[in-house]
Amino acid sequence: MSTTITHGDPSLAAASPPPPKRRTARASSVLVYLSPVAMFVVLTLTTPGVLSTTGVMSLLVLASVLGLAAVGQTWAVMIGGIDLSIPATIGMANVLVTTLYAEGWGFPRIVLLVVVVSLAIGTANGLLSSLFGLHPLVVTLGMASLVTGSVLVATDGNTGGDVPGFITDAVSPVGSVWGIGVPAAVILWLATLAVVLLVERRTVFGRRLYALGSNERAARLALVRPVVVRVVVYSVGALCASAAGVLLAGFSGGASVSIGDPYLFSTITAVVVGGTSLLGGAGTYARTVAGVLVTTMFTTLLVGLEIGPNMQQVMLGVAILLLITVYGRDRHVAQRL
């Protein structure tokens, strides 16, 4: 096999210039990754007490919870979907841990149950949105109300109870793991981050995830099974959301099925702030991490400025709309001609 087709344009081949689109992508991604730094500077200037080990760690703990919750949102968006069942899954895990622990269940058993339920939620999301061609918006919305409802029925509305001490420690800003002064929640997040990025960049599954988001019909013909990809994506998302739900139990000591509610908006905010296109096929969890840090610090800033939760909501909304108009301009039809 020696035939080489030589009728391309040699002058262009020799120059092999870096493509323009990649350059603008690189420029905008530099901005995305710099934005947490800028935000941090603003935060230290306006809010006293942030610039301390405890201050930073409490920010990171908050970011860890949001970060875990946003794994599923990122991947769902990357395959052209969305996951509205994340808050319900967070609430489910939160209530199961506290209630069952109070009833005397061993922690490993509780974890096993939470994992099984999460996988069931993810699998159902993936199957329903593939097999019946339903929009993930509808499927995950239905799933959310199914999960929340079931938890309420199962616990008879008596949510809440007790948490194991090590969970409280895991989210404590002064907590540490193996003598390193970093709370376990943050370690868990970093470990998840490493795995998620490895999967995105180096695995066959990762490539298929992008392919599915980019062009489903073409992906099928390139031997990608959309059902499998969706089931995995929503299951991983549910598992991570459950981890966030368990960690949240460490904060309040109490529990509630609705504890995850703010995370619908904030996970989407984190994804959008990170610049992952809502059209699917592009983006990465690394960008979402930047979005998570910015969102967390922005909220902390607003709290520090004594802006109430309603006004916070308004300002986050404005931020999202601004960002969407900036990022939304990529991938124009003209590029497909």
Place this chain on the structure above:
Amino acid sequence: MSTPPLEPAVVELAGITHRYGPTVALSDCRLSIAPGEVHGLVGENGSGKSTVVKLLSGIMRPTEGEVRVGGKAVDLRSPAAAQRHEIVTVFQETLVSDECSGLDNVFAGTDGIFRRARSGRAEREAAERVVASLGASPAILQSSPHHLSLAERQVLTLTRALVRPWKLLILDEATSALDLSTRDRLFAVLADHRREGRSVLFVSHRMDELEILIDRATVQRSGRTVGTVGKDEATPARLLSMMSGRSDAGEHHVRAGARSRQAADVVLRGVDLSLVAQAPAFDLDVRRGEILGIGGLDGQGGSHLVEVLAGVRPTASGRVEVDRDGSWTRVTGYRQAFRSGIAYVPGKRQEEGLFPSMTVGDNLSMATLPRHARAGLFRSSSVLTRVREEMTRLGVVPHDPSYPITGLSGGNAQKVLVGRWLAAEPDVLILNDPLRGVDLGTKRDFYALLRELTEAGTTVVMLSTEIEELLTCCDRVAVCQAERVFDVLEGEDLTYDAVLAAMFGRHVSDEQSSDEQSSDHDTHRKVTL
């Protein structure tokens, strides 16, 4: 070079340079289109033809230089601006939305902000007239284009241009997906318009079309304008040598080394095959190491046949079987077919082929990634080596796996799609019109490549809309008509006229009844009657 016509040019490009970031797609491009002429624009893949088209259609503005309409410099800042100057375009990539009906596709962008709920009756009639003049069924206007063939989608985009008022029509390889009869009708329509003083800018890689149609041609090479020649000078040999910068370019033909294979050694076969419900059943044998061409007019079953053979589409009845180490295995789906050694290169590269948000390397390696992976983790170096190999073999420009796929010219994107499945090293390679939009030189090299593959034992089934292509590179040609294989031609019988006749099935005698060259046709009639 021909003398410029006396009347002011309809549209003129002067000293145009265009860059995509650092890539210089056009430099010092000159083009002048006279009223009432069909002006050819030719050049190898990536030579800047589509870039010229996009500049004239208001998709992009030139980095430098001037666009003149009727002698006056204009700023075509948007497609709407181009439309106001009565420039309409059919783009190389057939952009048709599956979300709305064919009719809405045709009139997309004409309505104001308060969109009319239904297209008016006048609009429908206008669209139907155009569709009918192209010989297509008006039914394609009613439904969602989801199930339409590439040719039918192309008819929609042609209609979209032709229903608007225009004095310059730009066709960027708009004929590459059309079958012979639709193409001829389009040419007749264009001839009428030309008589009324309208102009056409015609981009094509098909020398036969250029010869029939054009009055003058401008040749592009590596983003530069080589020159404009009049009809008499625009012979294929001359154009080819201007395009490539080599004097011998017109000469080196690949001789089809058609060999007859032993009929017994069949590697893939259709038994009692029926492509769509109620269509007649037929048998088809694909022999080991042959290149079997699939011909036929659009909608006559050729596309269905390759899809059925590849397991992409279920058979209506009957079965497709592939030889797996001496025993017949039934093909039940395309993943299973792939495991049995069959690879399928789809025809609609935008809808079924490319991943627009990904790089060239990702696009090319998608189907074969697992082969470079252990425990789900792939080795980038090994993937890239393979990608580079395929890119070299197919001459993809630029030779850069990290280039975004949307930054490739149409022909180069097509090569990447073919490369994806060549990399799979299948036993049977099934190609659905693989060289659509690929330039002539590359095509010839590709035929040689296919020939080499078959020598190494690969079997090739290739659908093509071009009869010439079928004749040049295939050992046998199965012509589809009325959703079945009407005839399989080989050896002496494999001639242009025979293929053409078979395409029209039994109707050939009605159309060419006065023709005396009908020994071929007679045998066909015997087959059908």
